[in-house]
Amino acid sequence: MIEFRSISKRFDDGTLAVDDFSLVIPSRRITVLVGSSGSGKTTLLRMINRMVDATTGALEIDGENVSTIEPVQLRRRIGYVMQNSGLLPHRRVIDNIATVPRLNGVPKKQAHERALELMDTVGLDRELAERYPAQLSGGQQQRVGVARGLAVDPNILLMDEPFGAVDPIVRADLQQELLRLQRELDKTVVFVTHDIDEAFLLGHQVVILEKGGRIAQKGTPAEILANPASDFVASFVGADRGKRALSIQTIDGAQVLVDGDGNLAGRLVEAGPA
Amino acid sequence: MNLFLDAFAWLADPANWVGSGSIPQRLAEHLRYTGLAVLVASLIAVPLGWWIGHTGRGRELVVGLTGAARALPSFGLLFLFVMVAGVLQREPASVVVLMLLAVPPILAGAYAGFEVIDRRIIDAARAMGMTEWQILWKVEVPLGLPLLFGGLRSGVLQVVATAVLISYIGLGGLGYDIVQGIELRRFDQMLGSAILIIALALLLDAAFALLERWAVPRGVRAGRLPEPRTAPTGRRATAESPATTEREEKN
Secondary structure (H helix, E strand, O other): EEEEEEEEEHHHHHEEEEEEEEEOOOOOOOOEEOOOOOOOHHHHHHHHHHOOOOOOOEEEEEOOHHHHHHHHHHHHHHHEEEEEOOOOOOOOOHHHHHEEEEEEHOOOHHHHHHHHHHHHHHOOOHHHHHHHHHHHHHHHHHHHHHHOOOOOOOEEEEEEOOOOOOOHHHHHHHHHHHHHHHHHOOOOOEEEOOHHHHHHHHHEEEEEEEEEEEEEEEEOHHHHHHHHOOOHHHHHHHHHHHOOOOEEEEEEEEEEEEEEOOOOOEEOOOOOOO | OOOHHHHHHHHHOHHHOOOOOOHHHHHHHHHHHHHHHHHHHHHHHHHHHHHHHHHHOOOHHHHHHHHHHHHOOHHHHHHHHHHOOOHHHHHHHHHHHHHHHHHHHHHHHHHHHHHHHHHHHHHHHHHHOHHHHHHHHHHHHHHHHHHHHHHHHHHHHHHHHHHHHHHHHOOOOOOOHHHHHHHHHHHHHHHHHHHHHHHHHHHHHHHHHHHHHHHHHHHHHHHHHOOOOHHOOOOOOOOOOHHOOOOOOOO
């Protein structure tokens, strides 16, 4: 469990990026922080591994205040996956994945064996192990990034718009892969995105942020969609328009659903067992 | 043309290749001063440049220094230093002058090598839990090495060219034969040693150019080719080609 308690962050230039933010992130679930730029979502994420330190307030991981943990030690316990993967260009895929275990003193052979297993886990062909990042496609690089984040078998995985730079088809693939991984490995995932569709797809808990890290609404995707807390949320999630605003029309005695753009979305049937 | 033939004849004359004041001895002197100056300059400029590149502090220093260095009157500086330090100290004084010429390009190379690294790579390294030392040695230094060697290359050339001047204060080097040639009106000797200096400069330049290329990490070099499978092999498709083609992930 990760707990933000009245966290504020004022940067050196005086901007207040996060103002009195409190949130509980449950273990073994995917929590998505979603908001537009300037909402402080990345700042909040980076506080968890102390890439950013809060100005005031406390952040606890399983009851332990992170400010008491040495940043380097803390970061080696937490997986971090970023946009554009951030792989080391001068190291082979296998060495990239094995980076943190090697820093922790795991023997090379053992670290490499583990890296190969992780390549299987994230759906990468082992043949790619000897390649350099620049020789991989964007989707493959991102998978390497995820494998690297998992290398020390951390309880927590931080993901900062990890699929933002890949094309939509690859992104859909990687999103499904992440859901599978989370089910299998039972990690606590904190995921940052500006894409509400991605947030609803991945998040067990979705936290919609307004400027300055103010929580506009939090809950399951269903809760948010059913009862948007404000006009801001309703318009952000698109509850009142497009493919989320479905209406029923009766055609020849059958009920069909039409979305906000007038396109046919489906047919209304009896709900099966939940 | 005759002059050139005379110059090559002077270069080929075995008498100029043995004994005191011979070409090998002048060459050795020249290289010694060059090497010493570049070494001292590197000891100062490389750590400083890396520090500036790593912390991002003091960038203005690099810009200012490299700009000012172009206006440095090396000849005047040499005499000034010898006069200030005293004739007995002319050797260290001349090394200091040559070093001053080499510091700006090496500093710029060391700093720029770090500066061009994608910030996101550094950020990811830090977020993974690398210490600042580990970021320096495992990420920044290997990726910054090519530009550092580029800086060393121009520093060495600058010093090799300027080291000709130290013969004016009686320290020998390849410039000695030119200075002596002017006094004796020996044009073959002047031109011959000038050719020698040019050859030395070109040779060192080539050596550092190779070093620069060698320093580019394999993965970075590989990045310039789109995919290994598209690299021309120069031979017909063999059994190994399928192994390198179907690896593309279907995504």
